[in-house]
Amino acid sequence: MPTTAPTYHVSVLLKESVDALCIRPDGVYVDVTFGGGGHSREILSRLGDEGHLYGFDQDADATQNVPEGEARFTFVQSNFRYLTNWMRYYGVDGVDGLIADLGVSSHHFDDETRGFSFRYEAPLDMRMNGRGGATAADIVNTYAPEDLARLFLLYGELKNGRRLADALCKARAMKPIKTVQEFLEAVRPLMGRDREKKDLAKAFQALRIEVNHEMDALRELLEGSLKVLRPGGRLVVLTYHSLEDRMVKNFIKAGNIDGKVEQDFFGNRLSPFAAVNNKVIVPSEAEQAENPRSRSAKLRIAEKK
Numbered sequence: 001m002p003t004t005a006p007t008y009h010v011s012v013l014l015k016e017s018v019d020a021l022c023i024r025p026d027g028v029y030v031d032v033t034f035g036g037g038g039h040s041r042e043i044l045s046r047l048g049d050e051g052h053l054y055g056f057d058q059d060a061d062a063t064q065n066v067p068e069g070e071a072r073f074t075f076v077q078s079n080f081r082y083l084t085n086w087m088r089y090y091g092v093d094g095v096d097g098l099i100a101d102l103g104v105s106s107h108h109f110d111d112e113t114r115g116f117s118f119r120y121e122a123p124l125d126m127r128m129n130g131r132g133g134a135t136a137a138d139i140v141n142t143y144a145p146e147d148l149a150r151l152f153l154l155y156g157e158l159k160n161g162r163r164l165a166d167a168l169c170k171a172r173a174m175k176p177i178k179t180v181q182e183f184l185e186a187v188r189p190l191m192g193r194d195r196e197k198k199d200l201a202k203a204f205q206a207l208r209i210e211v212n213h214e215m216d217a218l219r220e221l222l223e224g225s226l227k228v229l230r231p232g233g234r235l236v237v238l239t240y241h242s243l244e245d246r247m248v249k250n251f252i253k254a255g256n257i258d259g260k261v262e263q264d265f266f267g268n269r270l271s272p273f274a275a276v277n278n279k280v281i282v283p284s285e286a287e288q289a290e291n292p293r294s295r296s297a298k299l300r301i302a303e304k305k
Helices: 014-019 038-046 060-065 080-089 106-110 136-142 145-154 161-174 180-190 193-212 214-228 242-254 285-290 292-296
Strands: 028-031 052-056 073-076 095-101 229-239 273-275 298-304
Touching: 014 038, 014 095, 028 038, 038 052, 038 095, 052 080, 080 095, 080 214, 095 214, 136 145, 136 161, 136 193, 145 161, 145 193, 161 180, 180 193, 193 214, 214 229, 214 242, 229 242, 242 273, 242 298, 285 292
Parallel strands: 028 052, 028 095, 052 073, 095 229
Antiparallel strands: 229 298, 273 298
C-alpha cells in the first residue's frame, strides 16, 4: 500500500515559509523540494485559477504524492540543480517565488531499505535518486583515506575524521563494506558513548552529502534562482546544517556563495537580493517537540531587487 502524503513527510514551518512567499493568486511559483507535497498543497490552496506551481523532486517515491487532476501543478522528476533548464523547457520567463526545504525528508529516514539511517540494517546506499550514481558503499570502499577524512571533517564536522577514515580502510581491506551494519561495526569503536548517536548522525550526513552532491546542487540552485526570479520575487529556504545555511546566508547577502559583496563607485552594495528577515526564523518549542526534525531548522527569506 503506498505511503500517503501526510505520513511521507511532515513539513517544517509550513505556514511561516509559505506566508513568506507572499502568494499572488495569478503568480508562478516553484517548490524545488516537493517530497510529501506539504508546501505545494499549501501554495495551491492560495493560488487562483490563473496561477501555476512547479514541483521538483528527483526521488521517484515522491510521484505518489502528486495531486491528481490539478491543472495548476506541474511535477518535474529531476534534481533542482537543473531549475533553469526546466523553466526554459516549459517556457517560463520568470517566477514570483521559490521555496526550498533542504535536507532529508522523514520518508527517507523512515525507509528501512535506503540506508539513510543507522537505525536499520540496509544496503549502504543513500542515493536520493536511486536510478544511478555512486552509493555510499561505493564511496566508503573506493575513496582514498585522505578523501574519506576530508568529507567527514568538511561535511560531518567530525574532528576524528582521519581516524574514522583509517578504521574504514582497515575494515574494507578484510572485506567490502556493503551494509549499514558493516559500516557501524567499523566506526562504532571510535564513537564516545555519550556522543555516539550525534556523531553517527554526522558521519551519515557527511556520506549523504557526498553521495548526492548536495552542496554543488545547492550552489547551482541558488545561482539559478537569481536567473528565474522576477524583481520582487521571493526566495524562501529552510536549512538544517551549518554548511548549507552559511551558503544560503552568503548568497542572500552578496549574490554569491562566498559572501563577497561588490560595491559601485560610490561604495553602494550591489547585492541582487534584500534580506526580508535579518534574524533567522526557527520553529516554536511546540513544533520542535512534535517534529524532532525541525529542531535544527532555520528559515531565511530574501526578495529579488
